[in-house]
Amino acid sequence: MGIQRNEKIIDQRRIVIPDTDLGALFPLGLGSMKAESAWDKQQTYRIFDTYFDRGGNLFDTARVYSLFSKSEEWIGDWLKETGKRNRIVLISKGGHPDLTAQPFPDMHRFRLSKEEMTSDLETSLRTLQTNHIDIYLYHRDDPARSVEELVDTMESFVQAGKIRYYGCSNWTLPRIEQAMNYAKAMGYRGFVMNQGLLNAASDDAGPLQDDTLIKIDPQMRAYHKAHPEILATAYSGIALGFFAQYLRGGADAVRDKSYLTDANIARAKQMEQSAKEKGITLLQETLGYFKTLEHDCIPLFTPRDEAGICEAMEA
Numbered sequence: 001m002g003i004q005r006n007e008k009i010i011d012q013r014r015i016v017i018p019d020t021d022l023g024a025l026f027p028l029g030l031g032s033m034k035a036e037s038a039w040d041k042q043q044t045y046r047i048f049d050t051y052f053d054r055g056g057n058l059f060d061t062a063r064v065y066s067l068f069s070k071s072e073e074w075i076g077d078w079l080k081e082t083g084k085r086n087r088i089v090l091i092s093k094g095g096h097p098d099l100t101a102q103p104f105p106d107m108h109r110f111r112l113s114k115e116e117m118t119s120d121l122e123t124s125l126r127t128l129q130t131n132h133i134d135i136y137l138y139h140r141d142d143p144a145r146s147v148e149e150l151v152d153t154m155e156s157f158v159q160a161g162k163i164r165y166y167g168c169s170n171w172t173l174p175r176i177e178q179a180m181n182y183a184k185a186m187g188y189r190g191f192v193m194n195q196g197l198l199n200a201a202s203d204d205a206g207p208l209q210d211d212t213l214i215k216i217d218p219q220m221r222a223y224h225k226a227h228p229e230i231l232a233t234a235y236s237g238i239a240l241g242f243f244a245q246y247l248r249g250g251a252d253a254v255r256d257k258s259y260l261t262d263a264n265i266a267r268a269k270q271m272e273q274s275a276k277e278k279g280i281t282l283l284q285e286t287l288g289y290f291k292t293l294e295h296d297c298i299p300l301f302t303p304r305d306e307a308g309i310c311e312a313m314e315a
Helices: 041-053 063-067 071-082 114-128 147-159 173-186 218-226 239-249 262-278 282-292 306-313
Strands: 029-031 058-060 089-094 133-138 163-169 193-197 231-235 297-301
Touching: 029 041, 041 071, 041 306, 063 071, 063 089, 063 114, 071 114, 089 114, 089 193, 114 133, 114 147, 133 147, 133 193, 147 163, 147 173, 163 173, 173 218, 193 218, 218 231, 239 262, 239 282, 262 282, 282 297, 282 306
Parallel strands: 029 058, 029 297, 058 089, 089 133, 133 163, 163 193, 193 231, 231 297
Antiparallel strands: none
16 A cells, blocks of 8 residues: 655655555655644645645644644544545554643653553544554553563554554653564564654753653664664654744743753854855754754654745755
């Protein structure tokens, strides 16, 4: 079930995950978390159409987004209305900690039992109006559970035809290695994707407020270079707009961001100058960071509007 080639491709540098039949992926993924919270349904459709018509085919969502977004619902509606389900690669994620817990969410109360993952998956399938998800990710890890249990849960979903491939988000490198070693020993394909925090400012950022978020750090990047069978995808690919906000408003504009460090202030000024010299936008310069890596990595980008996705795709 490969991806049908889109006639309007603007970027020929596609990414293929070895030992899969997912097809050639556009090197920028579309994040959809703003559906409803920042985009109405008509604008969401226009953004989806713009991304797809310009060659984009990697759509990212998650079950937890339903608490503040109609991401899965509107992706499902759009796919049904346009008939493009088999022309895109659909990513969703399950097992996120319960954000509705009272009196406050416990980010260390993990939801990765087979029963909880099955519930999240079945709900996502209904909402997305599809009988399978192309790549299904654990949204967090639970170190108290063995990787054997977690891999076996995903394998049961593959065997049931509910997902095609699986991977992880916010897992540490040792846990990824353990999971892949177990999968290899069992004759499974194993993880095809690792989604983590990575951008031009992440290496020099301060501590993260949420300690369950995992950076794709230099050690993990070395692992991806040695193991191209696991594609890296990066959330927060433009560092939450840190560089643009700093250059526009100074330190006061980004005082609450962990990216505010001396190294990243210097980097912001360097990127501004580099973008001017190249005749490109700061957004494009920021996304250009991913072209400097020694391994494939697809950043996920959530645009403001249609013009924003066009600007990003031209990076």
